[in-house]
Amino acid sequence: MLKTLATAATLFASLAATAVPAGAAPAAPPRNQMVIDVVSANGSGCPWGTAAVTVSPDSKAFTVTYSEFTAQTGAGAGPTEFRKNCQLGLNVHVPQGYTYAIASTDYRGYAHLERGSSATQTAYYYFQGEQGTSRIRHNFAGPADGDWQRTDRIGVSSLAYLPCGEQRYLNVNTELRVSGGWSDKKKTSFMTMDSTDGNLDTVYHVAWKKC
Numbered sequence: 001m002l003k004t005l006a007t008a009a010t011l012f013a014s015l016a017a018t019a020v021p022a023g024a025a026p027a028a029p030p031r032n033q034m035v036i037d038v039v040s041a042n043g044s045g046c047p048w049g050t051a052a053v054t055v056s057p058d059s060k061a062f063t064v065t066y067s068e069f070t071a072q073t074g075a076g077a078g079p080t081e082f083r084k085n086c087q088l089g090l091n092v093h094v095p096q097g098y099t100y101a102i103a104s105t106d107y108r109g110y111a112h113l114e115r116g117s118s119a120t121q122t123a124y125y126y127f128q129g130e131q132g133t134s135r136i137r138h139n140f141a142g143p144a145d146g147d148w149q150r151t152d153r154i155g156v157s158s159l160a161y162l163p164c165g166e167q168r169y170l171n172v173n174t175e176l177r178v179s180g181g182w183s184d185k186k187k188t189s190f191m192t193m194d195s196t197d198g199n200l201d202t203v204y205h206v207a208w209k210k211c
Helices: none
Strands: 003-006 034-042 050-056 061-066 070-074 083-093 098-113 118-127 134-141 142-152 170-179 190-194 199-211
Touching: 034 050, 034 061, 050 083, 070 170, 083 134, 098 118, 098 134, 098 170, 118 190, 134 142
Parallel strands: none
Antiparallel strands: 003 034, 034 083, 050 061, 061 199, 070 190, 083 170, 098 142, 098 190, 098 199, 118 134, 118 170
């Protein structure tokens, strides 16, 4: 299930120099079939078999679905459950003559935060072998109870593409962290990147470039 065939794909990046001018307009998706393999899934938020990747038919996005990605604190929560993370290693097989960058990422989930508590959702993106990473963080404050959505967005002039002709894993590391603050310790605050039926998704939108 974690090995997904696609009609052409997507992903996001935080990378260094590339053979493609960063400011040039993205190209139309290639018609050739593309493959995304999940080569690793590590972390308390995504035990192996609990994160699945699918690619949209129009080649403009891929989706990661989690089923056990919840951070919580307060009554009933263990001492390490305030933080959950998931690092995915994705092997993206790009059709010849193309490269890609991730243009934006949509994160969705559910949060129940008592008054006085807070939470953060943080994501890192980098290609294998890159020394630097791109970190984007979103903050939440209680009281809150309901669905949430946040978007990491990259401008066209800032898109960082995988260097043409290279094959590197794309690493995506996502973290949820909940702090009880001065909230009632007899109550539970939590934040999740899944739903009761395990179908809330994280969607990555891609930009394609001809080499």
